[in-house]
Amino acid sequence: MDFLVGADSDDGRSSRRSRAGRGRRRKRRRNKGGFLAPMLAIIILVGGLGGGGYYGYLWLRDVTTPDDYTGQGTGKVVVEIKQGQTASDVGRALEEQGVVKSARAFTDAVASAGKSSSLQPGVYELRKQMSAAAAVELLDPGKQLMDRVTLKEGLRLSDTLTTLAKATGKPVKEFQQAAKDGEALGLPAYARGRLEGYAFPATYDITPKMSAADILTAMVDRFNQTAEKERLVAGAKEMGRTPHEIMVIASIIQAESGKLDDMGKISRVIYNRLKVGQMLEMDSTTFYGLNKYGIAATNADVESTSPYNTYRRKGLPPGPISNPGDHAIQAALNPTEGDWRWFVTTDPERGITKFASTEAEFLKIKAEFEQNQGQQKQGNG
Incomplete structure (x- = not known):
């Protein structure tokens, strides 16, 4: 019975295995056929895309490539890059002025040329309808109009x-x-x-x-x-003067000095004369009031009623007589120490100026100037 039972069990298992085996075989056959269909569909789909993909690429390229002109353009357009403007700001301005076809083409060209940081404020001459790359080339700082x-x-x-x-x-x-x-x-x-x-x-x-x-x-x-x-305001206060008076003094120093080394001494002469109430007697101020130029004022010149005639009016003239540079301003604020009260440019051609502390010394260097002037006139004659 055990045998029969065992046999029956074996036959059952065998039968089940047999059915299972047939099922698996049937399933494999179905899977084989199911695999080919999707593959065929993919092949068909890829083939379809292969035909339309090229046109899709062209469309994508047109969408992503900004509009741009070609060539160097024509005519003239004066363009100003202002302080703080970005490449995008400049691009929009160029597009509005008809220089480039699109701001995006310009910013792309700037990035491509690696010049994003080299767009400098200034005025440039460009052309109408030029390529963005050509526009970038003309916006070089060395090509500014000035x-x-x-x-x-x-x-x-x-x-x-x-x-x-x-x-x-x-x-x-x-x-x-x-x-x-x-x-x-x-x-x-x-x-x-x-x-x-x-x-x-x-x-x-x-x-x-x-x-x-x-x-x-x-x-x-x-x-x-x-x-x-130069600390003009503070320096003027230290000198007991207004900033305007310092500028008047600086302008006289600038007009009277033949050399940079003389400026501090001329400054001291001015201060020394102002201190004792002496007339400044500066030819440069007198000529300014007469709207003329010269080396030495004549008797007629010093009779002028101009407020700039320091031969007749004490103190400083009402305003500067020239536009002084920084050295003259420095000299007006920092006069050289000394007791000079006169100076004469004895040799104007070579810019030689001599200084005197007494009237006797002054007359001596004045005579030297007159002698040099006489010799010069003889040479010219």
Whole structure:
């Protein structure tokens, strides 16, 4: 019975294995067929994409590539990059002016050229409808439109304005008009609204976009910076003078000195004369009042009723007679120690100036000057 039971059990298990085996075989056959169908679908799908993918690429490329012109463009467009503008700001401005086709093309060209940090404020000349890359090339700081003007120390304001007019091509009347508005130019209160003496002599880069007022404002700004650096206000107080008086003294020093080394001594002569109430008797101030130039004032010159005639009026003239540089301002604040009360430029051609503490010494160096002048006239004759 056990045998029969065992047999029955074996037959049952065998039967089940047999059925299971047939099931697995049937399942494998079904899986084989099911695998081919998805593969075929993928192949068909990929094949479809292969045809449309190229056009999709072209569409994507057109979407991601910004509009841009080609070539160097035509005509002229003056463009200004302002302080603080980013490449995107500049790109939008160029697009609005018709220089580049799109701001994005410009920013891409800037990034591609590695010049994001080299866009410098200034005025540049570009062209209409030029490629963004060509525009970036013309925005090099070395290609800025500007006039470089050097204004020498000691120039009178009238000469300064004439020089600026010639350098910029602007009418001198524009500069003269702008010079009248001291408040707009940023003049300090002690300048009393007059630009003479406060248009600081230096080298300036002037762009076509700058107005006459802009240029003069830049010069006043430079003066204000120098005044702060030299401690003009505090230094004037230490000298017992106003800042305006220091600038008057500095302008006389600038006009009278032949060499840098003489400035401190000339400054001391001025202070020594003011201290004892002596007339300054400066030819430079007298000539300024007469609106003329010269080396030595004549008898007719010293009879002038001008308030700048220091042969007839005691003390300082009412205002500066020129635009002094920083060395003259320093000398006005720091006169050389000495008891000189006279000086004579005995040899103007070589800029030789001699100083005297007594009237007898003064007459001696004055005679030397007259002798040199006589010899010069004979040589010229």
